[in-house]
Amino acid sequence: MFTQTWKKYLAVIVILMKRSANSEQSLAMNHTDFERAAGGRKIKYSFNNLYLNNGRIDNTFKLSPVAREFAEVLQENVTTKGLLRQQQFAFTMNNDFQLTIKNLTPVSVDEPVVDADSHQEA
Secondary structure, X not given: OOHHHHHHHHHHHHHHHHHOOOOOEEEEOOHXXXXXXXXXXXXXXXXXXXXXXXXXXXXXXXXXXXXXXXXXXXXXXXXXXXXXXXXXXXXXXXXXXXXXXXXXXXXXXXXXXXXXXXXXOO
């Protein structure tokens, strides 16, 4: 039902997923796209905390059709599939059709490399 709608926004979502490594990203979407896809049926469009961890949905049983189809589109796309396998994401969409993307991948803190030459005594 919503697959085509999500595919319409997929190129921008890919960019925002890549940018989310630095900060939370959001995308304002057109409500009429989703309302047309619903075919006049009353559906809850918003969803909270859709977690995708290493390419898998962490909370499948609670997902609305909008969230479930969004996750499926992400898992089917080659680019997003690669991002999802390497990183952890949380997606939220509010009633104003604002999609928020959070990258939850822990930042690896590398130990500082000590230069042996800088610690020699004169």
